[in-house]
Amino acid sequence: MVNPSYSSNLVNMKFIFKTMIFSLSILLTLPSTSFSLYQNPINLVKTITFASDSFEIGPGKITSRTFMDIEFPKGHVGVKSFDAELVDEEGNSIPSYETYLHHWFAIKYNQNITMSHNSKLIRPQDFIYQRNQGTCNGYILPHYWGFGVESRGTTSNIPDPFVIEAGNPAKVHNGYEEKWLLNLLVIDIRGAEDKKGCTQCRCDLINLPKDFYNVTKDIHNQTLTATNYKGGLFCCGDNLQCKLREDFQGPIRKVSLRYKISWVDWNEYQVPVRVYILDSTDKVKSNGSQIIHDCQAEYTIEPNGGGDSPHVQKANIPMEKGGYLIYGTAHMHSGVVNATLYGQDGRILCTSTPKYGTGKEAGNEEGYLTGMSVCYPQPGSVKIKDGEMLTVESRYENEFRTGVMGHFYIYLAENIPERY
Numbered sequence: 478m479v480n481p482s483y484s485s486n487l488v489n490m491k492f493i494f495k496t497m498i499f500s501l502s503i504l505l506t507l508p509s510t511s512f513s514l515y516q517n518p519i520n521l522v523k524t525i526t527f528a529s530d531s532f533e534i535g536p537g538k539i540t541s542r543t544f545m546d547i548e549f550p551k552g553h554v555g556v557k558s559f560d561a562e563l564v565d566e567e568g569n570s571i572p573s574y575e576t577y578l579h580h581w582f583a584i585k586y587n588q589n590i591t592m593s594h595n596s597k598l599i600r601p602q603d604f605i606y607q608r609n610q611g612t613c614n615g616y617i618l619p620h621y622w623g624f625g626v627e628s629r630g631t632t633s634n635i636p637d638p639f640v641i642e643a644g645n646p647a648k649v650h651n652g653y654e655e656k657w658l659l660n661l662l663v664i665d666i667r668g669a670e671d672k673k674g675c676t677q678c679r680c681d682l683i684n685l686p687k688d689f690y691n692v693t694k695d696i697h698n699q700t701l702t703a704t705n706y707k708g709g710l711f712c713c714g715d716n717l718q719c720k721l722r723e724d725f726q727g728p729i730r731k732v733s734l735r736y737k738i739s740w741v742d743w744n745e746y747q748v749p750v751r752v753y754i755l756d757s758t759d760k761v762k763s764n765g766s767q768i769i770h771d772c773q774a775e776y777t778i779e780p781n782g783g784g785d786s787p788h789v790q791k792a793n794i795p796m797e798k799g800g801y802l803i804y805g806t807a808h809m810h811s812g813v814v815n816a817t818l819y820g821q822d823g824r825i826l827c828t829s830t831p832k833y834g835t836g837k838e839a840g841n842e843e844g845y846l847t848g849m850s851v852c853y854p855q856p857g858s859v860k861i862k863d864g865e866m867l868t869v870e871s872r873y874e875n876e877f878r879t880g881v882m883g884h885f886y887i888y889l890a891e892n893i894p895e896r897y
């Protein structure tokens with residue numbers, strides 16, 4: 478059994494199960510409401526900014542939190558965008574060199590409407606996760622929206638008439654209601670001995686419990702050892718501490734995730750897209766009759782003695798169902814060169830390139846990844862065929878890095894309305 482305090486809930490939803498059962502939380506809401514009108518009168522876009530519960534962090538502290546039943550637009554809606562950033566108690570944006578947002582994920586689930594109020598009587602089947610359309614196995618990368626340090630400079634917005642459908646009563650299990658949870662991992666790197674290593678969850682820079690390597694199992698239930706696991710999500714357990722510079726003192730602060738959602742109420746003119754997160758570590762296999770995905774979610778780039786060409790991590794991923802590409806981007810970490818998605822014939826479907834900061838202010842922190850570019854092909858112009866084999870390549874500068882990611886996000890539409 479994985480010890481929940483050491484494991485990452487990115488890869489281990491058991492932890493979320495437990496968190497869910499013991500802390501059903503209620504969120505703060507509605508700092509602002511605004512309405513805007515697109516040219517098309519049938520698309521009244523509403524925008525609300527929400528904030529998660531706040532939590533305390535101090536220098537060097539690693540914090541993982543799951544907030545259940547977050548504020549989300551009510552009813553049957555088409556979501557146009559969902560963007561997020563870390564803010565302090567006064568609502569100011571926090572720069573990444575102080576508190577590093579490793580990731581935030583918005584995950585859909587159904588909850589039993591009449592489940593017991595007594596947490597001891599709540600059963601796992603009272604929660605049913607509704608993952609995105611793939612293509613990872615099990616509970617790996619199940620979210621609909623979510624990025625990391627690049628959040629401020631990466632838009633999730635999709636063009637009309639496309640939307641991510643939510644709250645469709647026909648798609649909710651009988652006796653259940655649809656809800657959303659937020660899962661976050663933040664690392665307060667104020668005073669850290671090695672800020673960059675700490676953001677990469679480098680195990681030897683973190684004060685791990687003494688028995689860490691005896692009790693921690695990886696996503697394949699194998700014991701981690703100090704020689705085979707140098708860094709990554711398992712070393713970034715909740716409440717662990719990055720080693721600090723001697724004598725560093727800094728105040729505890731309260732932070733929360735501020736998130737802004739834009740949506741339209743559902744109508745027949747909305748065209749839903751399917752959401753996929755393709756992982757460049759997916760070791761796709763087949764057992765003869767079925768494709769078996771094996772996503773690792775993260776990987777390590779070993780020190781190679783300073784080669785100049787980027788390190789390439791690559792996966793060939795068959796798409797059971799195709800569609801028209803509406804949106805594409807990648808969730809990557811600092812050091813990324815670019816990430817590219819290819820079709821089976823080698824054509825480039827989308828390349829996402831990084832933006833690095835050059836200043837001091839939040840969203841432009843020097844040396845930090847501050848955004849990834851987004852592809853918006855002319856709707857209808859890029860088609861992925863049913864059964865087509867896609868290739869995802871993520872490229873990083875070739876030097877020792879732990880816990881790096883190469884996740885390609887694509888939204889596909891089944892058809893394009895004629896007027897587009």
Ligand SMILES: *[C@@H]1O[C@H](CO)[C@@H](O)[C@H](O)[C@H]1NC(C)=O
Pocket residue numbers: 589590591592593598603651652653
């Ligand atoms: C919801 O939970 C209650 C209490 O445990 C149970 O009686 C009911 O059957 C559950 N509903 C569904 C749809 O499973």
Ligand SMILES: *[C@@H]1O[C@H](CO)[C@@H](O)[C@H](O)[C@H]1NC(C)=O
Pocket residue numbers: 688690691
């Ligand atoms: C943990 O592993 C170390 C070696 O890696 C070993 O010396 C120690 O006895 C183990 N502790 C327990 C409680 O198994």
Ligand SMILES: *[C@@H]1O[C@H](CO)[C@@H](O)[C@H](O)[C@H]1NC(C)=O
Pocket residue numbers: 478698
């Ligand atoms: C993981 O491995 C241990 C033995 O090392 C076993 O007891 C346990 O059942 C396994 N868990 C899973 C989920 O396979």
Ligand SMILES: *[C@@H]1O[C@H](CO)[C@@H](O)[C@H](O)[C@H]1NC(C)=O
Pocket residue numbers: 764765766767
């Ligand atoms: C392949 O895997 C699927 C899903 O695990 C299983 O249902 C099926 O029986 C397997 N087929 C073979 C030939 O092993």
Ligand SMILES: *[C@@H]1O[C@H](CO)[C@@H](O)[C@H](O)[C@H]1NC(C)=O
Pocket residue numbers: 787814815816828830872
């Ligand atoms: C991505 O990076 C590779 C390696 O540096 C480069 O050859 C390629 O041109 C880049 N692609 C784009 C679209 O920038």
